[in-house]
Structure formats: structure tokens, C-alpha cells
Amino acid sequence: MKPDVRTGQAPPPHPREEFRRRFLANFVDPAFRAEGEALDRIEAIAWDAFHEGRKAPLTRKAGPEFADPDYDLSVEWYEAREKLRAAQARWGEAATPSRILVVNCASRNDGTCPGEASKSWRLARIAQAEVESARIECDFLDLSLLTSDYRRHIHPCKGCVSTAMPLCHWPCSCYPNHGQGQVNDWMNEIYERWVSAHGVLLVTPTHWYQVASPLKLMMDRLVCADGGNPDPTRTGGKDPARAKALELEGWDYPKHLAGRAYGVVVHGDVAGIEGTRRATCDWLDWMGLVDAGPKARLDRYIGYYEPYATSHAALDADEAVQEEVRNAARALVDAVAQLRRGELSAPGSRLPAPRPK
Numbered sequence: 001m002k003p004d005v006r007t008g009q010a011p012p013p014h015p016r017e018e019f020r021r022r023f024l025a026n027f028v029d030p031a032f033r034a035e036g037e038a039l040d041r042i043e044a045i046a047w048d049a050f051h052e053g054r055k056a057p058l059t060r061k062a063g064p065e066f067a068d069p070d071y072d073l074s075v076e077w078y079e080a081r082e083k084l085r086a087a088q089a090r091w092g093e094a095a096t097p098s099r100i101l102v103v104n105c106a107s108r109n110d111g112t113c114p115g116e117a118s119k120s121w122r123l124a125r126i127a128q129a130e131v132e133s134a135r136i137e138c139d140f141l142d143l144s145l146l147t148s149d150y151r152r153h154i155h156p157c158k159g160c161v162s163t164a165m166p167l168c169h170w171p172c173s174c175y176p177n178h179g180q181g182q183v184n185d186w187m188n189e190i191y192e193r194w195v196s197a198h199g200v201l202l203v204t205p206t207h208w209y210q211v212a213s214p215l216k217l218m219m220d221r222l223v224c225a226d227g228g229n230p231d232p233t234r235t236g237g238k239d240p241a242r243a244k245a246l247e248l249e250g251w252d253y254p255k256h257l258a259g260r261a262y263g264v265v266v267h268g269d270v271a272g273i274e275g276t277r278r279a280t281c282d283w284l285d286w287m288g289l290v291d292a293g294p295k296a297r298l299d300r301y302i303g304y305y306e307p308y309a310t311s312h313a314a315l316d317a318d319e320a321v322q323e324e325v326r327n328a329a330r331a332l333v334d335a336v337a338q339l340r341r342g343e344l345s346a347p348g349s350r351l352p353a354p355r356p357k
Helices: 016-027 030-052 075-091 119-133 187-196 213-225 240-249 273-286 308-317 319-341
Strands: 059-061 072-074 099-104 137-142 199-207 261-268 297-301
Touching (some): 016 030, 059 075, 072 075, 075 187, 099 187, 099 319, 119 137, 119 199, 119 308, 119 319, 137 187, 199 273, 261 319, 273 297, 297 319, 308 319
Parallel strands (some): 199 261
Antiparallel strands (some): 059 072
16 A cells, blocks of 8 residues: 555745734733844744744754664754653663652642632642652642643644654654744653653543543643654654655554553543543553552542532542542552562453554
8 A cells, every 4th residue: 555645734834924923922011112123133033943944953863773873863852762761761670669650630720810729639639648658759740830830831742643653753753843933842751750650640620521631632742652653763754655654564553651550530520520531541541551440540529510619618528539539549559569569460461452553
């Protein structure tokens, strides 16, 4: 089968006037007016980077460890890749202390518009305390910082995997894209934190029958951990035709996060918690993570059909759900210990997939 590449969807690049309008929209504060000439000079540099497509302005020769040693590889991508390789090596050493990554997946926090902490954050802190009481290292990842930190982003997945799996690089090479101004992406740090973890516990609210948007952004960008290509030089960077040909030759779909244990805590107030929990667990199963048992897969309503204004009080009163979250953390701690001792099996995990994807 000869691969073809379908095009025609994307509009032409912005003309200079539209680019300038969008660039200067970052500086509407009157305090910037005194620096109008400086902004004009900076805008001209940014326009040149956009017009010339300078995605990765800092590059190095890939070197002999890559398929194309002479390829000009992004320095930022290479440094991220080296951190992941080092983290994976530490993860696999028996002497490395066990580590659990607890993730607060809610977007609400009291440092921005809502003015109040989220229930997910409170539940995640309960889980963190339980992990630490077991003398296990706990890495606490608060995705709500996306809404309150200055220019912190998880940029959306561009869907490279849907063109061809080898076009999706591990770690993701779509960002940063300096020419497009797509910078300050958080994912390289997040990739390293996932790789370093022996267990992961996700705590998310239900938003419109789905996970919260910060979790969905992270989930989509973790697609490169499930079959991603660790050598961008094999696809000439982002050459879709080469990637399609490479996939059709036969791709092994490496699972870069396989073997880690997981737990999931989902809560809501009206509907959708079961579907959200199932979808999240199915995703983690697909990536080769190992579930920590039924106690670690929790969905519960807090303040069912009660006012939002009293939801924290409802959580205060629901001591049972607090204990269930502790049990989820305890189950994950047990699973990590058993996995590292080789006592917890994942039946069927070594069977070859007849239809890998």
C-alpha cells in the first residue's frame, strides 16, 4: 500500500497586519505604551521567526545514536529526551526509592477567578498524606496551576499520531514552536514526573460527563508515551510521507510508561462519574499501566444535587469518602510494593497484540 498525504485544510499563514494585531494584543496594558518603539522592533523579530518558520532556533547535530546523525535536532527536545532516559533508568533500579505521583486534575483554585480551592485538591492532599505516612516518596502535581500561573500551558495535542504513529515523537516534539509563539509548555516536566513514578493516582472532578479540561490536555499529550517514536530523525522531523512509510513497514508501538501502577478517584455532584472513571481507567489500561485493584478505582458523588455553595461543607461531612480516598492511596502503595517485588502480575500483558495501535 502506497501512503498518500491529504492536504488543503489549513488556511494560509497570517499576513503581516494580522500577525502584528495578534502580537500587540499581548501588550494592551497602557503601561507598555512608553515602549512602543521597542515593541515595534521585537514584533519585527517575531514576524521574521513566524514568516521563516523558525520552530526550533537552537539545534545540534543528532549524532551517531540516531538514524540520521547529521539531522539538525532541537536542543530543547534533546535535553528533554535525556531527562526521560535518565528517569527511566532510575525507575528501573531496585535501589531507587518507590515514588507515587498524585495528580490534582481540577482547574479550580483560590489563586484565580473562583477564589476558592477545589475539592479535588483537598482529596488529593488526603491521598498524599496517606502515601507519605507509608514512607513512600510522593510527587504532588497540581494541574490547576494552568489557570493561575503566568503563561503556563499544556498546549493541545496536534494529532500527529493520526497521520502515522512514528510521526508522534517521544517526548513530544511539536512544542515549543518558537515561530508560532507556542512556548512555555509544561509537558516536558510532566513527562519526566510520570516516568519517575512507580505509581500514579489521578483525582479529578466530573465536568459535563467528562474529566476536567487540564486532565484531558495532559491525557492527549501523553499519547506519545503509547507508541511514540524516540528517534525524530527517522521521520526527518515532521515529514508525514516518511512517517506513513515507516508505519507501514511495521511499527512496534513501544509503551513507554508500561509497568507503573495506577489508581483513579473521580467525584461529581449530579451525573457522569461512572463513565468518567471507566474512561480514565481504560486509558491507563491501554497504556500498559497496572490497576491497583477495586479499592483504587473510586467514583463518588459529594453533595448530590446540593448547592455548589455548600459543596466543601458536604465534603467535610462525608468522612466515608475521605476514608475511601485514603484506601485508594493505600491500595496503590500496596500495588507499587508488590509490583517492585515481582509479586503483582498483569495477566496477558506480555501477549502480542494481533492489531497493535
